[in-house]
Amino acid sequence: MELDRTDFRILSLLQDNGKCSYSEIARNIHVSEGTVRGRIKKMLSHDVFEFIIHTNPNKIGYHVQAIIGLEAKVGYHDEIASQLQPYRAVRFIGAFSGKHDLIIQAYFRNNEELVTFVDQQLSEIEGIISVDVNVELKQYKDTFSYVD
Amino acid sequence: MELDRTDFRILSLLQDNGKCSYSEIARNIHVSEGTVRGRIKKMLSHDVFEFIIHTNPNKIGYHVQAIIGLEAKVGYHDEIASQLQPYRAVRFIGAFSGKHDLIIQAYFRNNEELVTFVDQQLSEIEGIISVDVNVELKQYKDTFSYVD
DNA sequence: TATGAAAGTTGCTCCTT
C-alpha cells in the first residue's frame, strides 16, 4: 500500500493525539471530513496503524520492567517464541542478529515475580542456552511517535 | 491514585480498541456513560494511560529495527540519554542494571541509516564505552495490552 | 443520574479525475 502526503499528515496528527476527531484532522490539513475517514479506514484495513491506549505500567502496579536477552539453540527460535507468547507479562518478543538470538521485554509487579519468571518459566523451556536479564532502573524515553 | 475494578474494566476494553466509545464501554460494564467518562478523565489527568496510535514501522518505510545496548562511563548516563533523546529514530531509552548500562530501541529506513547512526551519531557522544547492536530479524509479539 | 444542545460519525449520492 502506497501512502501519500495526506496519509502521513493524518498519522502525524493522530500520533500526537489518538482521540483527535475526523473533522478536527480535516480542518487541520484542509480536506473534507469524509476524506479523512476514508483514508483512516483504508489504512486500518491495511494494518498501517491501530488505535490503542498506552497504559503506564507503574500506575497499574507493574513496577519492574526487564529486557531479557536469550541465547537459543539453532532451530529453536520459533518454538521458544511460541511458548513465551501466551505470557501477559511479556509484551515484546523478537529474533535478532547480534549477541542475543531472542530479546524479550516484560513487565512484573515486583522483583519476586521477575525471579519466578526467570527461574521457573524460562528454565522450563527447551532450547534456551543462556539468559541475560537487564532490569530497568530509569526510563528516559518511551514514545510511539515516529512518523515525520 | 487508587484504581478499582471499574477502572480496570475500562482499561481492559480500551486496550483492545482505543476507539471504543464511552457509551459502548458503559453498556459492556453496566455503568452509566457519565461514569465511564468521569473515570477516563480522572485516569488521564493522573497519567494512568493515554490515547495513541501504534503505527506499523514497516508500513511507513522503517524496515530496520535495532535494540542497542550501551556500556557507559560512570556518571554519564543522564548526559548520554539526553543527547539521544532528540533522535526521531530512537523510540526507547532506558538505564538498566545488567550487562548494559543503557538500552535503546530504534527504527531506521534501511541498514545504511543504522550504520550511519552507530558510526557517526553514537560515536560522537562522550562517555560511551561500547556499543552492542542487535538487529531484529523477526518479530513475534509487540503488544500493549497488559492490563488484566 | 438525567437531559438536551452541540459535536461527531456514518452511509449515501453526486461530482470530478
Place this chain on the structure above:
DNA sequence: AAGGAGCAACTTTCATA
C-alpha cells in the same frame, strides 16, 4: 473506477441541573 465533497439520519459527548 477511484477518490473527494456534500448531505441527512443517527450516535456520542459533555455541561448543567
